[in-house]
Amino acid sequence: AAGVIQSPRHLIKEKRETATLKCYPIPRHDTVYWYQQGPGQDPQFLISFYEKMQSDKGSIPDRFSAQQFSDYHSELNMSSLELGDSALYFCASSFISYNEQFFGPGTRLTVL
Amino acid sequence: AQSVTQLDSHVSVSEGTPVLLRCNYSSSYSPSLFWYVQHPNKGLQLLLKYTSAATLVKGINGFEAEFKKSETSFHLTKPSAHMSDAAEYFCVVSEEDSNYQLIWGAGTKLIIKP
Numbered sequence: 001a002a003g004v005i006q007s008p009r010h011l012i013k014e015k016r017e018t019a020t021l022k023c024y025p026i027p028r029h030d031t032v033y034w035y036q037q038g039p040g041q042d043p044q045f046l047i048s049f050y051e052k053m054q055s056d057k058g059s060i061p062d063r064f065s066a067q068q069f070s071d072y073h074s075e076l077n078m079s080s081l082e083l084g085d086s087a088l089y090f091c092a093s094s095f096i097s098y099n100e101q102f103f104g105p106g107t108r109l110t111v112l
Numbered sequence: 113a114q115s116v117t118q119l120d121s122h123v124s125v126s127e128g129t130p131v132l133l134r135c136n137y138s139s140s141y142s143p144s145l146f147w148y149v150q151h152p153n154k155g156l157q158l159l160l161k162y163t164s165a166a167t168l169v170k171g172i173n174g175f176e177a178e179f180k181k182s183e184t185s186f187h188l189t190k191p192s193a194h195m196s197d198a199a200e201y202f203c204v205v206s207e208e209d210s211n212y213q214l215i216w217g218a219g220t221k222l223i224i225k226p
Binding site: 045103106 | 156
């Protein structure tokens with residue numbers, strides 16, 4: 001069965017650079033969620049989109065932005081990267097009525 | 113407001129012995145409850161979920177959890193631990209009124225002793 005795809009799987013950037021993470025949801029899923037998981041921490045919700053519109057906003061810094069495109073894939077754009085942005089970034093998708101999120105493998109971002 | 117408390121940050125058991133990972137939640141309405149597992153340097157995998165059907169939920173890899181509304185608990189159990197069960201386990205709650213946003217527990221690290 002198709003799963004959530006995230007790219008890249010690993011990314012190394014320097015401070016003040018920008019990064020773009022991509023998420024391809026399971027086919028027919030209409031909702032995408034982004035999470036940030038720091039070392040030894042539980043995932044923190046950043047933002048979600050339903051039918052290409054932002055549906056919820058969590059602890060997403062102003063330096064980050066995200067959008068969902070017409071094909072339902074989503075991109076998380078991160079600017080002015082800081083050392084503290086180093087984390088595992090998960091994308092999850094769901095079909096809104098089913099209340100179950102399916103997680104991608106994550107993108108590990110390292111900021112040097 | 114929803115919240116999740118995982119009562120143990122670490123649980124250590126010997127291979128072949130039972131596993132108990134404790135989770136308590138608070139929720140204003142009828143919650144959905146999940147257990148996710150995360151192996152080292154890996155993604156999050158759904159173990160099982162409770163969504164107002166049977167209170168005893170069976171998941172993958174021999175795990176099960178029982179929803180006890182009177183105790184606001186959703187403890188995860190397995191009769192016999194395997195070395196491959198060593199991982200971080202997250203208890204998660206969500207509610208329709210919060211747009212199904214997931215509220216995560218802090219996680220319990222399960223250590224399996226040979």
